[in-house]
Amino acid sequence: MSVTAFNAQAVREREFPITESWCYLDHASRxxxxxxxxxxxxxxxxxxxxxxxxxxYQTADKMDELRGLAGGLMNAEASDIALLTSTGRxxxxxASGLDWQEGDxxxxxxxxxxxxxxxxxxxxxxxxxxxxxxDRDGRYEVDDxxxxxxxxxxxxxxxxxxxxxxxxxxxxxxxxxxxxRGIWLVVDVAQALGAIPVDAQALRADVLTAQxxxxxxxxxxxxxxxxxxxxxxxxxxxxxxxxxxxxEFIGSPDYTIPLSPDARRFEASHPGSLEVRGLLASLxxxxxxxxxxxxxxxxxxxxxxTEGLQARGWVVANSDRPAERSSxxxxxxxxxxxxxxxxxMRKAHVACSVRSGRLRLAPHxxxxxxxxxxxxxxxxxxV
Ligand SMILES: Cc1ncc(COP(=O)(O)O)c(C=O)c1O
Numbered sequence: 059m060s061v062t063a064f065n066a067q068a069v070r071e072r073e074f075p076i077t078e079s080w081c082y083l084d085h086a087s088r089x090x091x092x093x094x095x096x097x098x099x100x101x102x103x104x105x106x107x108x109x110x111x112x113x114x115y116q117t118a119d120k121m122d123e124l125r126g127l128a129g130g131l132m133n134a135e136a137s138d139i140a141l142l143t144s145t146g147r148x149x150x151x152x153a154s155g156l157d158w159q160e161g162d163x164x165x166x167x168x169x170x171x172x173x174x175x176x177x178x179x180x181x182x183x184x185x186x187x188x189x190x191x192x193d194r195d196g197r198y199e200v201d202d203x204x205x206x207x208x209x210x211x212x213x214x215x216x217x218x219x220x221x222x223x224x225x226x227x228x229x230x231x232x233x234x235x236x237x238x239r240g241i242w243l244v245v246d247v248a249q250a251l252g253a254i255p256v257d258a259q260a261l262r263a264d265v266l267t268a269q270x271x272x273x274x275x276x277x278x279x280x281x282x283x284x285x286x287x288x289x290x291x292x293x294x295x296x297x298x299x300x301x302x303x304x305x306e307f308i309g310s311p312d313y314t315i316p317l318s319p320d321a322r323r324f325e326a327s328h329p330g331s332l333e334v335r336g337l338l339a340s341l342x343x344x345x346x347x348x349x350x351x352x353x354x355x356x357x358x359x360x361x362x363x364t365e366g367l368q369a370r371g372w373v374v375a376n377s378d379r380p381a382e383r384s385s386x387x388x389x390x391x392x393x394x395x396x397x398x399x400x401x402x403m404r405k406a407h408v409a410c411s412v413r414s415g416r417l418r419l420a421p422h423x424x425x426x427x428x429x430x431x432x433x434x435x436x437x438x439x440x441v
Contacts, residue, residue, distance in 0.1 A: 064355040070424040081432045084409040086386050086420035089275040098339040099332050117331040118305050127341035128282040134258040140283045140321040145248045146173045148267020148283040151324050152244050153177040155293030160185030163210045167191040171221045174246050196223030197377045200231045217246035222413045224376045224386030233262035253385035264289040276340040279333045285321040299326025352423040356385045359421035362430045363387045387419040406436040
């Protein structure tokens with residue numbers, strides 16, 4: 059039962075018409091667009107239709123606002139945020155920007171989302187070795203990472219929240235391993251940002267990268283990437299473009315103007331101007347909803363789902379350590395497999411997903427007990 063003061067019902071009615079027809083618990087796959095997002099995109103599309111984009115650099119100003127809001131959500135400065143196009147592009151900035159030497163090593167985890175691993179495997183033909191932390195039933199220990207670190211480790215690449223098990227990794231303790239050794243810590247926060255706290259100062263990673271179409275409710279085509287001032291000093295910008303220079307010079311034909319020292323140096327050009335307007339509205343909604351409050355509400359819903367599944371004999375596969383919980387609930391069916399469950403549930407207009415044979419649920423700020431009750435009603439009918 060929710061004990062927070064967050065008014066989910068008000069945001070549900072105002073911003074999420076999807077709740078009129080769907081019980082939507084699949085934010086780990088993709089989140090629905092809030093009404094204010096669609097209104098902002100529509101209004102700007104209308105401006106484009108009727109007036110073109112009369113102020114050529116208006117989108118650049120909006121991107122400044124976007125970096126500020128994204129930075130606010132991650133407890134980072136706007137100057138530390140690059141707006142890229144996907145989570146993977148954030149990894150690419152590091153994989154293509156470090157001066158790799160034969161024998162260098164990267165440490166990652168055996169059960170990561172492929173996007174966390176593939177960029178480093180491409181370096182193997184340069185003599186770089188990728189080492190895998192072994193899985194311990196959907197999680198791992200800090201010591202498992204420590205055991206793989208050698209004097210050749212250059213990068214540790216992990217996700218904050220695992221896309222299958224929902225394991226919230228002990229990134230702060232891993233930063234304690236990396237910092238004194240000069241190892242770069244690069245973290246995928248795609249399954250965390252928007253749903254649980256992502257605090258750049260507390261995590262002390264060098265890169266935090268996330269698309270925005272899941273828990274940020276922000277649509278496709280843009281990603282946010284925190285890059286620490288320290289890593290910016292050493293990374294070569296492998297694919298530079300006009301947008302990476304300071305804003306006042308982006309259109310200047312003076313090619314001697316250097317790239318901005320800010321994280322925007324990694325932006326080769328602008329993302330779509332419609333997407334920029336939409337994401338601004340989504341980030342405004344999250345920021346104004348008070349992340350500390352609504353994330354508490356999400357945690358309550360995840361707990362409700364966990365307890366309801368356990369009461370029905372499901373094995374909740376998440377770590378039972380409170381610090382390792384996220385918004386994602388991952389559960390194994392007591393008998394048989396959950397493989398076609400997502401399809402059956404979709405027929406009843408319940409959105410959830412199945413990953414590696416496990417049911418995956420991820421609630422958000424506008425879900426209420428109305429959704430969890432309907433979910434269990436349908437689950438009881440379908441299994
Ligand atoms: C952990 C994680 N990272 C990244 C992504 C998406 O990556 P990209 O933005 O590069 O397409 C997903 C999508 O499922 C994911 O679960």
